[in-house]
Amino acid sequence: MSEPHPDSTPTTRLPRIDADTPPPDGRPRAGARPGEPVSAPAEVTGPTESIAAQPGAGTTGETPGRTATGPTLMDQMGGISGIVASTVPVAVFVVVNVITSLRPALYAAIAAGVVVLIWRLVRRDPIQPAISGLIGVGICALVANQTGEARGFYLPGLLYSGFLALVALVSVIVRWPLAGVIWHGINGHGQEWRSDRRLLKAYTWATGIWALVFGLRVVVQGLLYDANAENALGIARLAMGYPLFGVAILATILIVRRAERAGTPTAT
Incomplete structure (x- = not known):
């Protein structure tokens, strides 16, 4: 019985996969050509994200189907400091008018409103409360100026x-x-x-x-x-x-x- 010739040893060939054949792991195979052998997956060197980590997927603490809420009413009002700031010009008018007279009190109230607005701009705080207070004191000052009282x-x-x-x-x-x-x-x-x-x-x-x-x-x-x-x-x-x-x-x-x-x- 003769030994098999070395050239007749069976060889193992890699399977050939068509581009339309879905890969076993279910992921799309980019750049696949008909008859191209399957190669080992390349090592992933960049950061990856799983679908479960996507916002709204239920793994980040958010309820699916719910959107993040916007700023609350208190946030829009500038918090406690914003509420206080909006009433400072009125308090200044009351104090100055009790101490002096109408005209200085009007000037002091308007000046206080401007100072509060600048102060909140410098601090990068919401300026809506300061603007509201300045508008309010402006209306009050206008009425007082028209009545002279x-x-x-x-x-x-x-x-x-x-x-x-x-x-x-x-x-x-x-x-x-x-x-x-x-x-x-x-x-x-x-x-x-x-x-x-x-x-x-x-x-x-x-x-x-x-x-x-x-x-x-x-x-x-x-x-x-x-x-x-x-x-x-x-x-x-x-x-x-x-x-x-x-x-x-x-x-x-x-x-x-x-x-x-x-x-x-x-x-x-």
């Missing part, structure tokens, strides 16, 4: 308080309490809270408190306005500003938290 400066704010009191009462009547709408708007939440009877009742009481606050401002400051007591009106404007608003905010928080605790089931 310092009490005219407080007239727009007095009318605005009356408007807010009316809106708060109407919101309670139509069962869309303003405190709940604003609170959830600031925090970027929806309005699903209205389906919770406890929260609806709590926000109704809170809105009633705010209506009372604005109503007191109208009554007290309105009486001082009619009496032409400019200095007393300015002091009342300051006293019934942040201090009274702080009490209303605290009452709102306590009422809502109590309702939330009552609606939370206790562990057994």
Whole structure:
């Protein structure tokens, strides 16, 4: 029996794959030509991303189908500092008018509004609150200048308080309490809270408190306005500003938290 010739040893050939044949791993094979042998996959040297890591795929903490929320109402208002900055010109007018007279108080209030705007520009803070405060003090200064009386400066704010009191009462009547709408708007939440009877009742009481606050401002400051007591009106404007608003905010928080605790089931 003769030995096989060396040249007759069988050789193993690589399979030939057509371009239309899907690869075994399911990935598209770029540049494949008919009859081209399959080569070992090249080593991946660059960064890769899996489909699961894509935004909205459910692995990054985001809920599929939901888009990222935009800035909240509080963000648009510039936060607490923005709210304070928008009222600085009014406070300056009140103080300067009590110390001096109408004309210096108007100049000081407008100057304070400009300074606040520049300060927020330098700090790269949102300038919308400063612009709103400057526009507001400009309207008040215009009214005071036209009437020639310092009490005219407080007239727009007095009318605005009356408007807010009316809106708060109407919101309670139509069962869309303003405190709940604003609170959830600031925090970027929806309005699903209205389906919770406890929260609806709590926000109704809170809105009633705010209506009372604005109503007191109208009554007290309105009486001082009619009496032409400019200095007393300015002091009342300051006293019934942040201090009274702080009490209303605290009452709102306590009422809502109590309702939330009552609606939370206790562990057994």
